[in-house]
Amino acid sequence: MTVDMLHLLHQALFGAVAASGFGVLFNFSWRDLPWCAASGALALTTRTIAQDAGWNLEAATFAAAAAVGCGGRLLHARLGITSNALAVAGCIPMVPGMFAAQTVFGLLALTAPQPGNPSELAVTTMEFALRVIFTTGAIGAGLSIVAHILRGSDSWRRVR
Amino acid sequence: MNIPDGTKVTDPVLLNDPELEQIAMATLLIGRLLMESGARAQVVHEDCSVVAHGFGADHVDLRSGYASVDITVSRGASTITRTMEVGPHGVDHRLSHAIRDLVRRIQLGNLTPPEALAQATRLKRDTPHFVPWLVALAAGIACAAFGRLLGLDWPGFLPVAAAGAIGQAVRQVMLGRGVNVFVIAACIAFLSSSLGGLGAGWAGSATVNLAMIASVLMLVPGVPALNAQSDIMEGHPTLGTARGVCVIMLLMFIAIGVLLAQVLLGVQP
Numbered sequence: 391m392t393v394d395m396l397h398l399l400h401q402a403l404f405g406a407v408a409a410s411g412f413g414v415l416f417n418f419s420w421r422d423l424p425w426c427a428a429s430g431a432l433a434l435t436t437r438t439i440a441q442d443a444g445w446n447l448e449a450a451t452f453a454a455a456a457a458v459g460c461g462g463r464l465l466h467a468r469l470g471i472t473s474n475a476l477a478v479a480g481c482i483p484m485v486p487g488m489f490a491a492q493t494v495f496g497l498l499a500l501t502a503p504q505p506g507n508p509s510e511l512a513v514t515t516m517e518f519a520l521r522v523i524f525t526t527g528a529i530g531a532g533l534s535i536v537a538h539i540l541r542g543s544d545s546w547r548r549v550r
Numbered sequence: 551m552n553i554p555d556g557t558k559v560t561d562p563v564l565l566n567d568p569e570l571e572q573i574a575m576a577t578l579l580i581g582r583l584l585m586e587s588g589a590r591a592q593v594v595h596e597d598c599s600v601v602a603h604g605f606g607a608d609h610v611d612l613r614s615g616y617a618s619v620d621i622t623v624s625r626g627a628s629t630i631t632r633t634m635e636v637g638p639h640g641v642d643h644r645l646s647h648a649i650r651d652l653v654r655r656i657q658l659g660n661l662t663p664p665e666a667l668a669q670a671t672r673l674k675r676d677t678p679h680f681v682p683w684l685v686a687l688a689a690g691i692a693c694a695a696f697g698r699l700l701g702l703d704w705p706g707f708l709p710v711a712a713a714g715a716i717g718q719a720v721r722q723v724m725l726g727r728g729v730n731v732f733v734i735a736a737c738i739a740f741l742s743s744s745l746g747g748l749g750a751g752w753a754g755s756a757t758v759n760l761a762m763i764a765s766v767l768m769l770v771p772g773v774p775a776l777n778a779q780s781d782i783m784e785g786h787p788t789l790g791t792a793r794g795v796c797v798i799m800l801l802m803f804i805a806i807g808v809l810l811a812q813v814l815l816g817v818q819p
Contacts, residue, residue, distance in 0.1 A: 404695040411692025414680055415718075415768060416588070416641040434699065475643050478776055487770035488700050491763050494805030530779035 393442050398435060405434025408483040416479060425465070429480025433458045437484060448524040455481050455532025463540045477533055486525040493518040567628040572663035573605040574623045578634040579670050581612065581619045583649050588641035590777050591786035594619070597653045604656040605663050616792035638731065639793075641773045645677040682722050689768040690715025693742075697764030706761040709749025713765040717742030721769075732803045739766045739807025747815045759817055762808060769804050771797045 409430020413423050436457040440450035455477075462477035496515025505511055581598040589597075591614050602610040602623050609624040616639075622631040652673065656666055680688075693714030694707050702710060717738045724734045746765030750758045775797045781790030812818070 401699060404698045407695035408692045408699065411688040411690075411695060412768075412772075413643075414685055414688035415692065416643050416773070417645070417677075417679055418643045419647075422643070475646070478773060481776070482772045483696055483699060485770060485772040485775065487696075487767050487772075488760075488763050490770070490801050491766075491805050491808060494802060495809060498805075498809060526775055527779065530776050530783070533776065534780055534783055 393439060398438050398442075401434040401438045402431040405480075405483050406431040409433070409480050412482045413479050416475075418475075418479065422476065425476050426479045429458050429461065429476050430483050432461055433480045433484055447521065448528045451484050451525050452528035452532045454484060455529045456536050459533045459536030460540070463536065474533075474537060477536075481529045481533060484525070484529055486522050489518045489521045489525070493522055567625055569605075569663065570607075570623055570625055570628050570630050571632070572667070573602055573607055573625075574621050574630055574632040575634075576605065576663040576666045576670070577602045577610070577612075577623070578619055578621050578632060579667060580649060580653065581614065581621070582634050582636050583670060583674055584646060585614065585619065585636050586638065586640060587643070587646040587649065588639065588773050588777070589646055590784070591781040591789045592784040593650075595786075597650060600653055600657050601666070604653075604659065605666075614786065614789050616789060616796070639774065639796075642677070642679075644679075645673060648673045648677055682719065685722065686715045686719040689718035693764055693767045696767045697760060700760060700764060701757065702760050702764050703755050703757045705753040706746075706750040706755035706757050706764075709753050709755070710746050710761050710764045713742045713746035713749060713761075714768055716745060717765065718768055732799060735769050735800050735803040736807040739769060739804040740810050741807075742766050742769075743808040743811035744814060747811060747817060751815075758815075759812075762811060762815075762817060766804055766808055769800070771800050 406427035407430075410423050410427040413426030418426055433454045437450045437454035440453045441447065445453070458477045458480040459474075462474060462480075465476075493515055496511060496518060499505055500508060500511055500515060577598050580601050581594050584594045584597060594614055595612050598612050598619075598621065599610050602621070607623045607625050609622075611622040613620040616636070618633055618635050620631065620633040622629060649670065652661075652666065652669055655661055661669065679685075690711040690713070694702070694711035697710050698707065720741060721734055721738045724737070725731075742765040743762040747758050747762040750761035755761055774793050778790045778793035778797060781787070781793060783790075
């Protein structure tokens, strides 16, 4: 496995910037914004390393979401009950918004009066749609599985 | 209690256990605020259960829909059911955190239902937010950073940041005026995408198409998409499905806005 360190740093940096930007949008406190950045950096670092190791996007995204979920849980004592929200903020830069837009563009192009090469267009659109579903699913599954396995620290909320 | 002065109370439950009404309403308000601030259904259900039991209820049943929450609270022989509308679903981490802190204090027995109602109302009103220009700037920078992760070239970076920031600023104005969120999504997608595309083209970017999409990424409903999935996984498929449909609708409106901008600028999708 070869890791391009410059590319890795680039992904980590912009993952951190994107996550902290969304942190402001989601009204995280100033105290939590650096943790949003750290969460985004961890997510993109993990995903990039996994992709460099030959994993596909969905598997790499799952690993990244699980890593961020674990990181949030490890910092639970320090951060209080914000750990799950921080993990979500860190995963936002991995949400496949562009693939989702491309899917809708593809569907609209398919319904045009005279679509050029409709078979190829249909396959490409289907590929984008599946990427959206599987990548979003990978993020949700990565976060949920970790949250459910390491759920003990939330016992103060379980009264029944 | 929500009974006007001078009204004759005939409901046997309210006569026998007048506090039950306050328990139900305080619990519902907390559930509503959690939903409006972006909490998962499981969190809403668990925290509402904690609140109602913390106030002395013996049994609590909660149903969370996309537009309302219903609760049935029992204590002794008395049982009441109440419902409350839920407003627009957003993401407000500080409010969510403050409400959950309030839930913890209720569990410790430090608050009565009227005090909890007053504090929850005050939290909704007084929870601090970033100034609008900072939110707009942060959204713009986040879009540009997101764009870099997708392959946006450097000449397109600043135009995307500016387009995203302008779009977010206009979005806040439209939200403040109560415009429909789907209409906002389409309008802001068109505006930001056009500005991002024009700016990136003017700056000599080779990734104008990507710049047009990156400029609207602050509109992508990432948290609702993840909440939809979590809700379905955690046994709340009705709310999860409703959230999922709203996510798909929002994506459609965003894509239509970007598509119109691409037609306007003559950019091939």
